[in-house]
Amino acid sequence: MEQKENTRDKIYNFIIENYLFGDTDTELKDDESLLAKGIVDSTGILELVLYVEKTFNIKVKDEDMIPDNLDSINQIVRYINDSPHR
Amino acid sequence: MCGIAGIANGANENQISQKTLEEMISILKHRGPDECGIYKDNHAGLGHARLSIIDIKTGAQPMSNEDKSVWITFNGEIFNYPELREDLIKKGHTFKSKSDTEVVIHLYEEHGVECLQYLIGQYAFAIWDKYKKEMFLARDRLGIRPLYFTNFSGSLYFASEIKAIFTACDISREIDPKALNQIFTFWHPVSPRTAFTNIYELPPGNYLTYKNNEITIKQYWDLHYQNDMMDCSFAEASEILQEKLLESLKLQLRADVQIGYYLSGGLDSASVVALSQKLGSSNIKTFSVAFEDDEYDESSYQKILVDTLGTEHKEIRCSYEDISANFPEVIWHTEKPILRTAPAPLFLLSKLVRENNIKVVMSGDGADEVLGGYDIFKETKILEFWGKRPDSKCRPLLLKKLYPFLPAYQSQSKEYREAFFKKALDGSSDRFVSHRARWDMISKVKLLFSERIKSVINGESPEMDLSNMTPREFSNWKPINRAQYLELKYLLPEYILSSQGDRVAMAHAVECRFPFLDHRVVEFCARIPLHYKIKGLNEKYILKRLMKEYLPKKIVKRAKKPYLAPDSRSFFSNNKVPEYIYESLSEKNIKKYDYFKYKSVSHLVNKCMNKGVVGFKDNMAMVGILSTQILHKHFCDEFPRSGNVINNINVMR
Numbered sequence: 001m002e003q004k005e006n007t008r009d010k011i012y013n014f015i016i017e018n019y020l021f022g023d024t025d026t027e028l029k030d031d032e033s034l035l036a037k038g039i040v041d042s043t044g045i046l047e048l049v050l051y052v053e054k055t056f057n058i059k060v061k062d063e064d065m066i067p068d069n070l071d072s073i074n075q076i077v078r079y080i081n082d083s084p085h086r
Numbered sequence: 087m088c089g090i091a092g093i094a095n096g097a098n099e100n101q102i103s104q105k106t107l108e109e110m111i112s113i114l115k116h117r118g119p120d121e122c123g124i125y126k127d128n129h130a131g132l133g134h135a136r137l138s139i140i141d142i143k144t145g146a147q148p149m150s151n152e153d154k155s156v157w158i159t160f161n162g163e164i165f166n167y168p169e170l171r172e173d174l175i176k177k178g179h180t181f182k183s184k185s186d187t188e189v190v191i192h193l194y195e196e197h198g199v200e201c202l203q204y205l206i207g208q209y210a211f212a213i214w215d216k217y218k219k220e221m222f223l224a225r226d227r228l229g230i231r232p233l234y235f236t237n238f239s240g241s242l243y244f245a246s247e248i249k250a251i252f253t254a255c256d257i258s259r260e261i262d263p264k265a266l267n268q269i270f271t272f273w274h275p276v277s278p279r280t281a282f283t284n285i286y287e288l289p290p291g292n293y294l295t296y297k298n299n300e301i302t303i304k305q306y307w308d309l310h311y312q313n314d315m316m317d318c319s320f321a322e323a324s325e326i327l328q329e330k331l332l333e334s335l336k337l338q339l340r341a342d343v344q345i346g347y348y349l350s351g352g353l354d355s356a357s358v359v360a361l362s363q364k365l366g367s368s369n370i371k372t373f374s375v376a377f378e379d380d381e382y383d384e385s386s387y388q389k390i391l392v393d394t395l396g397t398e399h400k401e402i403r404c405s406y407e408d409i410s411a412n413f414p415e416v417i418w419h420t421e422k423p424i425l426r427t428a429p430a431p432l433f434l435l436s437k438l439v440r441e442n443n444i445k446v447v448m449s450g451d452g453a454d455e456v457l458g459g460y461d462i463f464k465e466t467k468i469l470e471f472w473g474k475r476p477d478s479k480c481r482p483l484l485l486k487k488l489y490p491f492l493p494a495y496q497s498q499s500k501e502y503r504e505a506f507f508k509k510a511l512d513g514s515s516d517r518f519v520s521h522r523a524r525w526d527m528i529s530k531v532k533l534l535f536s537e538r539i540k541s542v543i544n545g546e547s548p549e550m551d552l553s554n555m556t557p558r559e560f561s562n563w564k565p566i567n568r569a570q571y572l573e574l575k576y577l578l579p580e581y582i583l584s585s586q587g588d589r590v591a592m593a594h595a596v597e598c599r600f601p602f603l604d605h606r607v608v609e610f611c612a613r614i615p616l617h618y619k620i621k622g623l624n625e626k627y628i629l630k631r632l633m634k635e636y637l638p639k640k641i642v643k644r645a646k647k648p649y650l651a652p653d654s655r656s657f658f659s660n661n662k663v664p665e666y667i668y669e670s671l672s673e674k675n676i677k678k679y680d681y682f683k684y685k686s687v688s689h690l691v692n693k694c695m696n697k698g699v700v701g702f703k704d705n706m707a708m709v710g711i712l713s714t715q716i717l718h719k720h721f722c723d724e725f726p727r728s729g730n731v732i733n734n735i736n737v738m739r
Contacts, residue, residue, distance in 0.1 A: 021707065022689035023533045035505050041527045043494035044701055045502050066501035 089114030089135040094221040096299025097240030102131040123736040132159040145185035162209030165337035227307040229290025229579025263542035274580030276551040281422035311567035334604035346444035351387030354450025360636035372397040409656035433590040452602035458619035466520040520569030653705035670715040
């Protein structure tokens with residue numbers, strides 16, 4: 001459980017720092033769509049993938065790079081936890 | 087090509103100061119180093135810094151009519167001046183020079199403000215009508231030449247560049263938060279707004295009259311699209327386009343000095359060279375920007391063209407250091423924050439042109455706006471096509487064809503691309519649907535605004551000015567025509583022709599000419615069927631077909647690559663980061679100027695310095711913050727820069 005919290009916080013902080021210039025005023029719920037909120041744009045997803053690969057030591061396969069896996073904090077955490085490569 | 091400035095007293099009884107006029111023109115000397123002149127009477131004064139191109143001997147300005155009741159200060163070119171001159175002579179006007187400027191005076195005498203209808207060219211000028219006590223300012227249809235003004239303390243002040251107005255009066259020098267809101271959405275303020283509070287730009291295709299301390303602004307030209315396009319075959323359209331382009335070039339080749347050519351490696355500038363050769367131009371000199379960074383470098387294409395067209399070629403090889411070292415000087419000239427570094431290499435290119443004793447260069451700019459070259463037009467086309475069958479699995483696959491020059495766009499998954507653009511499908515009632523994704527993305531940078539800026543903006547949409555300026559029928563046009571209008575009427579004059587055009591070229595007294603922007607070419611291209619311009623997703627199709635007999639296949643078939651330069655990489659990739667960058671982004675100065683939140687700026691600087699993945703938004707934010715800070719320093723903090731007043735100014739009587 002503690003580990004899950006940790007992953008969530010890391011992802012949350014990465015999103016705030018990387019996409020929102022460290023702006024914590026923007027309300028960001030764990031189940032909110034990053035695309036719909038305009039946080040991740042048409043090219044921004046690569047930054048997230050690189051971060052996830054490096055930080056959690058997993059390989060995000062091309063076919064996994066879809067909004068169903070990575071479009072909200074909850075989805076990203078789930079994807080990392082479910083990843084067989086950990 | 088020149089710098090112009092002036093003052094007219096409306097409610098101010100004071101004498102116009104000669105010294106003020108001299109100072110105004112001295113600060114514009116980079117635009118016209120050949121000679122300077124002023125004229126003044128009890129109510130008005132005009133100043134002129136001249137770059138002599140036509141009628142070098144007798145074209146000194148300000149210039150008057152026969153009885154000295156009408157005076158003009160003129161910047162730019164009237165390309166059809168010999169024809170106009172001939173007509174005016176037939177009507178009894180006598181000329182004392184062979185210049186295009188004098189033609190405007192007599193045309194004004196003949197037609198008043200309606201004289202604008204007869205002009206083909208790129209110009210900004212002021213006419214002082216002594217008897218009417220009226221100042222008349224006008225700017226060309228597409229906004230190639232600049233003109234700014236303000237009404238301060240009962241007088242009208244105007245000039246080619248804002249710095250001359252700041253020199254002349256005690257108006258407060260403040261960056262306008264509402265302009266920042268627009269710049270960090272569209273890349274430019276929406277004219278007549280400028281980056282500075284209380285300083286205005288005369289919008290392209292408009293004229294201004296000033297009498298009894300009242301300013302009246304009227305539009306004399308606009309671009310209109312119709313959903314029913316001209317009924318003509320492709321072959322006919324192609325033939326007419328060729329005729330119009332050749333006619334435009336024929337007029338633009340008029341000069342009493344040698345003309346050079348910019349060569350980017352793309353289709354448009356190459357077309358200008360090839361068509362000039364068709365008209366008989368020889369010994370052509372071409373100039374290019376090459377980059378040390380391969381991602382931006384196009385010199386292999388430039389070489390193909392130089393070899394094929396047989397031009398005498400010169401290039402600058404631009405490094406990160408070149409961009410960062412010249413950036414502050416570039417901002418002195420752009421007079422507005424910029425979100426990309428692309429003007430900096432062009433600033434260096436104009437220097438190279440000038441060092442080769444060339445005063446005039448032809449540019450291919452404008453072709454992408456006029457003939458549908460940019461990916462944003464294809465994006466709009468795909469979204470419209472997909473929007474008709476939103477459930478289609480095949481239609482969104484076309485999105486992969488967009489932005490082939492952006493690795494980050496290409497390497498993302500199809501699902502992400504679709505999900506991103508799907509948002510736009512739901513917004514088909516949005517009058518700015520074509521630009522929504524782009525503007526939304528740029529707008530994210532505003533998260534960095536300080537509380538002060540946010541509170542002035544107070545949630546106001548940056549689109550208000552734009553909505554007020556677009557024609558009434560705009561909403562009824564097809565999305566792609568709306569997209570073309572927005573590009574041609576706003577991004578082109580406010581950013582491309584300004585920050586990447588006039589300002590960085592005139593910094594070294596080089597005049598750019600744009601054969602694709604003859605208004606007759608622009609109007610014609612607005613009427614031809616869209617699929618002649620973009621066939622399927624093949625951009626500028628009609629131009630490619632036209633040029634394939636003159637240019638190498640590799641150039642004609644090349645996918646459009648917009649001109650880009652390395653952004654934040656230019657500032658932080660060097661071993662030695664220039665001192666001004668630390669100073670501009672220091673906690674002290676960020677907090678003192680109070681445009682941005684220091685915490686966020688420092689986050690961004692760390693990201694850029696650590697050379698991690700720096701995305702689009704980060705690049706725009708970095709360049710935008712740095713340029714705003716430098717702009718403030720140049721114009722609000724340390725103005726005026728030390729500079730000498732020119733001492734050999736001709737006083738016209």
